[in-house]
Amino acid sequence: MTTASRETGEKLRERIRHAISSQQQPTVTVLSSLLAVQDLLHYIPDEAVEEVAAFSKTSINEVWSVASFYTNFRFTPPGNVTLDVCWGPSCHLMGAQNVLKAVQDELGLNEEATTEDGTVTLRYSTCLGACANAPVVAVDHHMRGRVTPVSAAQIAASLRKAPPSH
């Protein structure tokens, strides 16, 4: 669990319903609705699975099958910031494994997870799309390239002190 208290109840459902019903693009689907919820809350609570099912006139099982398929969806609240570290082949050749190790050590993690203090969520990314400036990490989708184990650990350390961005 993170320091952010987990919102529940009718107020949360209302926010979810609003996010689902105010999607801008003409084509609204189970997947687009889940993406809208994740944009809002940064995770998919059980309430969202139910609300998306009701909105899409489908079963909770169907929604759950979609949500569990795409690896960007998560089902517990993330930390205040998410740090993506790329482990794709370009970054791999440019030293991504040592970057990953340095970040893990800095955050006290040995896998994709959230730090104990709830500040930083570490994710491994298959490709962030800035391969020419490898190795790459991203802080809440903002790219930082040409990192070294030392500079990446510094970024990770600075994030633990950062206030919540969402």
Next chain:
Amino acid sequence: MASVYEELLERANARWAQLDKSDTPWIRVQGGTSGQAAGSDEVIAAVRSAVKTAGVTANVTSVSAIGLMYLEPIVDVKMPGAPRVLYGNVTPEFASEIVEKHVLSGQVITDKAFAYWGDRSSAPDGIPHIEDMPAFARQTRIVTRNFGTTDPHDLLHYVASGGYSALNRALHEQTPEGIVNEVKASGLRGRGGAAFPTGVKWSFLAPNKAPVKYVLCNCEEGDPGAFNDKGILENDPHTLVEGLIINGYATNSTHGYVFIRQGHEIPINATRKAIRDAYEAGLLGKNIMGSNFSFEMEVALTGDSYVAGEETALMEAIEGKRSTPRFKPPFPAAAGLWQKPTNINNVKTISYVPSIVSNSASWFKSTGTETSSGTAIVCLSGHIKRPGMYEIAMGMTVREVLEEIGGGVEGGNEIKALQTGGPLGGVLGAEAFDVQIDFDSMSKAGAILGSGGIIVGNEKTDVVDLIRNLIAFTQFESCGKCFPCRLGNTHMLEVLDRMCKNEGRAGDLQLIEKVGMNMKVGSLCGHGQLGFNPIASALKYFGDEFEERMSGSLAPAGSFDDGSMIMPTRTRP
């Protein structure tokens, strides 16, 4: 009464003249995903603040990235009446210096500028013309013609550089059949990997009389090492939007979707804005440019799933389901998205279309080789001096690209291995470097041109470790529908992982070969069918290295003493 296009062009020319021909200095800062990674956000903020502090009048614009990513962040200064001067690897501190010296005092900082661009007769001393830089000179810029020059968020910039004239011409002077024939005659082939002739694909959809038909544009681009699809969307999204409208007109389709993976905010926002602006200008919607043709377009986002880039899986994702591939037949042209007739093309493929319509099929065919006309947009990364995104005429050799454009190996003495065409492509050794970059020559060499990604490894690269990395990717990304792919990738990864730890067993190489063959015949889509490709090509070029690894005489592979590799453990339920 002036036509929609004429009015738009007039506004665009006025806007461009205001920036390019005025008495006000114009400072362009190149952005994009790669630029951001190199620090362009901080640089443009520094430029803006220095301009304010200095009290100077200057236009400051965030523009597209030219593709010379090794020089990012790039700042481009155009003083009134002078050619553009480009500075590379700009820090926020140096950005302030540029404003103080160059913009305020008109003094070019010669030792830090890498090129000038424009009239050669007024060349600043000691700086090469951009067309004399090999990384630029060896390119043939068709799709990337505006990169580095225009603001991707400004429709008028695109129109001022000739944009939407092809659509205007198509709608008012050409028939749908005429365009399909023109695209056929151009020899344009799909840039998504399969290299299927685009005009032929369109001709499957065009005659279908269904009232609702879709043209989809695939920018899933999950391939590590490839960033040219997202590159087009974030650097010149209107090229794609214009191409997709022409695609819709030529095939009598009603709706277009641009399919992008969530999380890539820069290309997503650029494309959404381009579509919005096109609607506002009357280039999308009902009776486009006063013609009888109506067409709707939107961006559809997918969650993270590599297989969503497979054409039928992509349709599942747009429908909001798990992106797993469908059985074929029926083929998309008969029953695709929501069972309606559908065409799917890659971003790059569609982005050539406006140029072909403007300049003719024979013009397009004059670039490239007999069977692969036009250009390839290659993405260089890894151990190369000049990583970046370069558009080259088909037919250049891999070695020419690596040496003349890429500037040769970085951090070592020689290039040992190349990973091309995405993780399902191949790994090539030095014997293959003289191969021509075109669809047929590349596949003969045991690789695919595919997405255009070329990842370079120097002589210190451990090929078995690189292969483990690629198979860890394909294992992680198997959608799980077909068990030969789901289990086969897991099995191959286990074997490679123990090989890297020097725990390989006798017969392991034969074992992964057998698993790979089962995946090839027992999987529904390319993810499983091609899953053994990287290993097969690596065995072809680096068989000795696998044997040596199996002999146990080497230190464990990878970055750590125990031969382990950090990789995700999630699997799809």
